[in-house]
Amino acid sequence: MSRRISSPAPHDNLLAERDIRARLEGRPFDFRAMSAVSNIYRAGTAVRLHMERTVLADYELSWVAFAVLWILWIWGAQETGHVATEAGITKGTLTGVMKTLGSRKLIRRLPHKDDRRRVSIDLTKKGEKLIGELFPLFNEHERQVTSVLTPGEQDELARILRKVTHSVVESE
Numbered sequence: 001m002s003r004r005i006s007s008p009a010p011h012d013n014l015l016a017e018r019d020i021r022a023r024l025e026g027r028p029f030d031f032r033a034m035s036a037v038s039n040i041y042r043a044g045t046a047v048r049l050h051m052e053r054t055v056l057a058d059y060e061l062s063w064v065a066f067a068v069l070w071i072l073w074i075w076g077a078q079e080t081g082h083v084a085t086e087a088g089i090t091k092g093t094l095t096g097v098m099k100t101l102g103s104r105k106l107i108r109r110l111p112h113k114d115d116r117r118r119v120s121i122d123l124t125k126k127g128e129k130l131i132g133e134l135f136p137l138f139n140e141h142e143r144q145v146t147s148v149l150t151p152g153e154q155d156e157l158a159r160i161l162r163k164v165t166h167s168v169v170e171s172e
Helices: 013-023 031-053 063-075 080-087 091-103 125-145 151-171
Strands: 107-111 119-123
Touching (some): 063 125
16 A cells, blocks of 8 residues: 655655655665665756756756757867767767757757768857856856855765766766
8 A cells, every 4th residue: 555755845855764764674775875865866856847947948948958058058069979978868868859959950960070970069159149148047046056055065065966976987
């Protein structure tokens, strides 16, 4: 029989963590690690959904489409495999995103000079204009989302998350 989650409010995860601990009590699980990873997931999901429902919705962009535009804005034209890796998506997912962004004339495909199988993508002028207009608004939402943290806590959070990311990447 299913049980009601004790904490439907996304901001109160402690009750959910207590439910999990009670359900799995007596088993040899690392509850600290479980709590850390589940809170990384919850925070990432909450931020992503917030951004998609607010600032990105105004531009009819998904989180992934924004990530692709951001990557191209910061690093310029890139091969599609590199963009997919940087965005944390598959090449297949990138193909769909490229189709959408291409139809909106925000990106363009650049053929490789030596290998027709390889393709790079870059921002169009329209894409540069959009991301240049969007990013200050996006960054304002980043500021709002992290405003509950002191500047020192923001730095520490970034440092800890980089450490976790490095550990995961190194273990693969």
